[in-house]
Amino acid sequence: MDTLNELLNGFAAALTWQNLLFAFLGCLLGTVIGVLPGVGPVAGVALLIPLTLNLDPAGSIIMLCAIFYGTQYGGTITSVLLNTPGEASSAITTIDGYAMTKLGRAGSALTIAAVGSFIGGSIATIGLVAAAKPLGELGLLVGPPEFFALMVVGISLLVALAGKSMVKALISGALGLLISMVGIDPVAGAPRFTFGMDRLLDGVSFVAVIVGVFGLSEILSYRKGADAPLVHAPGFRSLLPTRMEWRRSAPAIARGTGVGFGLGLVPGMTGSVSSLLSYVAEKKFSRHRHELGKGAVEGVAGPETANNAHANAALIPLFTLGIPASPTIAVLMGAFLQQGLTPGPSLFTEHSDIAWAIIASLFIGNVLLLLLNVPLVGLWTSILRVPAPILTALILLFMVIGAYTINFSVFDVFVMIGFGLLGLALRHLEIPLAPMVLTLVLGPLMERSLRESLEISQGDFSVFLSRPISAVLIAVGLLIICSPLLKLRKPKALTEDPEA
Amino acid sequence: MTMKSTLTQAPARARPARSVLTGIGAFGALGVYVLISSVDLGLWTSLGPGPGLFPFAMGAVLAAMSVVWLLQELKKPSAAGEGADRGLVIAVVVSLLVLAAVLDLLGFQLSMFLFLMYHLKIRGGRSWLSSLLIGLAGSVGAFYAFNYGLNVALPVSAIPALNLIGL
Numbered sequence: 131m132d133t134l135n136e137l138l139n140g141f142a143a144a145l146t147w148q149n150l151l152f153a154f155l156g157c158l159l160g161t162v163i164g165v166l167p168g169v170g171p172v173a174g175v176a177l178l179i180p181l182t183l184n185l186d187p188a189g190s191i192i193m194l195c196a197i198f199y200g201t202q203y204g205g206t207i208t209s210v211l212l213n214t215p216g217e218a219s220s221a222i223t224t225i226d227g228y229a230m231t232k233l234g235r236a237g238s239a240l241t242i243a244a245v246g247s248f249i250g251g252s253i254a255t256i257g258l259v260a261a262a263k264p265l266g267e268l269g270l271l272v273g274p275p276e277f278f279a280l281m282v283v284g285i286s287l288l289v290a291l292a293g294k295s296m297v298k299a300l301i302s303g304a305l306g307l308l309i310s311m312v313g314i315d316p317v318a319g320a321p322r323f324t325f326g327m328d329r330l331l332d333g334v335s336f337v338a339v340i341v342g343v344f345g346l347s348e349i350l351s352y353r354k355g356a357d358a359p360l361v362h363a364p365g366f367r368s369l370l371p372t373r374m375e376w377r378r379s380a381p382a383i384a385r386g387t388g389v390g391f392g393l394g395l396v397p398g399m400t401g402s403v404s405s406l407l408s409y410v411a412e413k414k415f416s417r418h419r420h421e422l423g424k425g426a427v428e429g430v431a432g433p434e435t436a437n438n439a440h441a442n443a444a445l446i447p448l449f450t451l452g453i454p455a456s457p458t459i460a461v462l463m464g465a466f467l468q469q470g471l472t473p474g475p476s477l478f479t480e481h482s483d484i485a486w487a488i489i490a491s492l493f494i495g496n497v498l499l500l501l502l503n504v505p506l507v508g509l510w511t512s513i514l515r516v517p518a519p520i521l522t523a524l525i526l527l528f529m530v531i532g533a534y535t536i537n538f539s540v541f542d543v544f545v546m547i548g549f550g551l552l553g554l555a556l557r558h559l560e561i562p563l564a565p566m567v568l569t570l571v572l573g574p575l576m577e578r579s580l581r582e583s584l585e586i587s588q589g590d591f592s593v594f595l596s597r598p599i600s601a602v603l604i605a606v607g608l609l610i611i612c613s614p615l616l617k618l619r620k621p622k623a624l625t626e627d628p629e630a
Numbered sequence: 631m632t633m634k635s636t637l638t639q640a641p642a643r644a645r646p647a648r649s650v651l652t653g654i655g656a657f658g659a660l661g662v663y664v665l666i667s668s669v670d671l672g673l674w675t676s677l678g679p680g681p682g683l684f685p686f687a688m689g690a691v692l693a694a695m696s697v698v699w700l701l702q703e704l705k706k707p708s709a710a711g712e713g714a715d716r717g718l719v720i721a722v723v724v725s726l727l728v729l730a731a732v733l734d735l736l737g738f739q740l741s742m743f744l745f746l747m748y749h750l751k752i753r754g755g756r757s758w759l760s761s762l763l764i765g766l767a768g769s770v771g772a773f774y775a776f777n778y779g780l781n782v783a784l785p786v787s788a789i790p791a792l793n794l795i796g797l
Contacts, residue, residue: 315671318680352715
């Protein structure tokens with residue numbers, strides 16, 4: 131009952147006109163980011179953080195969350211109409227989505243994707259409501275050693291799933307941790323890796339690093355090619371699926387919800403993995419599996435539901451334990467911290483009103499996206515007709531504003547440029563970027579919990595093994611990292627996850 | 631002798647790509663630098679772990695992984711990633727550096743207008759009209775939208791004459 135009351139209070143806060151406006155703007159911007167091939171959700175959310183810095187914490191996070199799950203909806207549009215995924219988790223949708231477009235069923239593919247996303251997202255949010263209290267209370271029992279061990283597991287999973295080479299993933303993770311250590315040491319107060327520069331005493335700006343590594347490097351790696359593609363938006367009438375399409379979609383939506391929700395809870399699993407495994411599930415369980423790949427509606431309904439259920443479920447570990455499950459969630463966590471909110475169990479005790487307003491806004495955002503996406507599909511596709519030089523110039527404009535306004539300092543613009551070049555080099559060397567962003571956010575928290583644990587135990591490292599929860603978690607982390615030695619191979623498709 | 635870009639290597643090769651070796655060297659050197667610096671910071675104090683302990687571990691991971699990567703490359707060289715468009719990289723990076731250098735001097739509106747005109751008209755080959763309209767919207771428009779709409783102060787010119795006319 132407590133939970134219901136708090137959720138209702140959350141709705142009261144989320145339904146104020148200001149917060150509704152922020153959710154609406156977030157949905158709009160998120161859809162645009164999702165539609166634009168090349169600007170992923172990580173860079174998109176990071177790019178728009180500065181826009182929200184002057185807002186109140188609830189409004190700011192409501193808008194950023196809406197941007198985040200808006201990208202999942204937007205990414206579908208280009209997958210279906212252009213055979214080009216707007217973002218990684220919609221990549222698998224291109225197979226049947228584009229085939230449906232060639233069969234003249236683009237409109238119903240987009241409608242079913244939007245409805246599936248709505249259902250998956252809403253059910254995952256109900257899961258968040260149900261899990262918030264019990265997991266939050268469990269989280270309060272977690273001490274520094276358990277917290278450190280939990281983060282070890284999260285990072286291990288991401289490292290193990292990111293890219294083709296674990297060695298490169300570990301390099302990426304170590305780089306992120308090192309960047310996070312620049313500045314004043316949190317315990318002793320000594321400057322570290324500042325090279326005598328006062329500007330670095332507060333550390334390297336998280337937003338400038340993320341915008342550089344993910345956004346600028348993406349632009350720097352553009353190829354010479356065709357200008358804007360020719361897109362024909364489906365007419366309003368063709369947006370209505372047939373009764374048969376609805377009937378065939380329903381089980382796929384149910385399976386996609388289950389897959390997306392389950393995997394969203396696991397740190398390190400990206401939305402692309404969820405949509406891929408949902409497609410695999412359709413191949414195995416669908417009555418029409420022989421039609422998959424030729425324009426089967428299940429191939430759109432399942433993965434699109436899964437990636438949205440994943441996006442919303444991935445907020446559960448963040449809200450309840452303070453663990454970001456994916457790179458985009460890590461950027462969101464950075465935004466929480468910038469607003470003075472620490473995700474985790476204390477969020478529900480110290481900022482209960484804000485936490486529940488954000489959760490309520492997830493329901494509202496899902497409804498807004500359903501209303502926005504289907505009827506306005508023509509508007510979204512028109513974005514794709516904007517010539518590339520104009521889009522590039524405008525994205526660069528936002529990057530500069532974003533980097534500058536973090537500290538109102540040109541220094542951060544230079545930091546962004548430097549990290550853009552680093553990101554380009556990492557892409558060229560095929561070093562995954564995801565572990566870096568995760569460790570960048572978790573680094574300070576991880577170091578603090580390690581040092582607190584060792585101070586409690588007076589320097590005895592066995593503290594991590596003498597406490598049952600942390601011992602199990604450390605063992606799981608080690609098992610994940612050592613899995614290649616045990617020849618536990620992951621499916622080939624997972625190794626090519628561009629989101630990772 | 632033909633000049634071959636290190637950014638455009640063929641996928642199959644008998645020896646590690648030069649850019650890959652450079653990358654491994656850079657990460658290895660960074661790891662070693664961090665290891666040495668961390669010792670100076672102090673690995674352990676009377677109160678427990680020192681400020682250098684965590685960086686020391688990360689430096690060790692970085693150095694060790696660089697060695698493992700090098701061994702992997704020597705055994706089975708991998709293909710370096712696809713090459714970037716050098717012209718684009720230079721144009722974007724240099725224009726951003728110039729923009730950042732003059733941002734405080736000329737102010738946001740003028741420096742961003744010039745930056746956008748360069749990317750739209752000179753590099754992008756857009757028409758004068760569309761370049762001017764987008765350039766003005768992205769510079770003057772963005773300045774007013776951020777300053778008065780979002781309460782986010784973008785820089786004004788440090789040159790009094792420009793400042794006087796609102797730039």
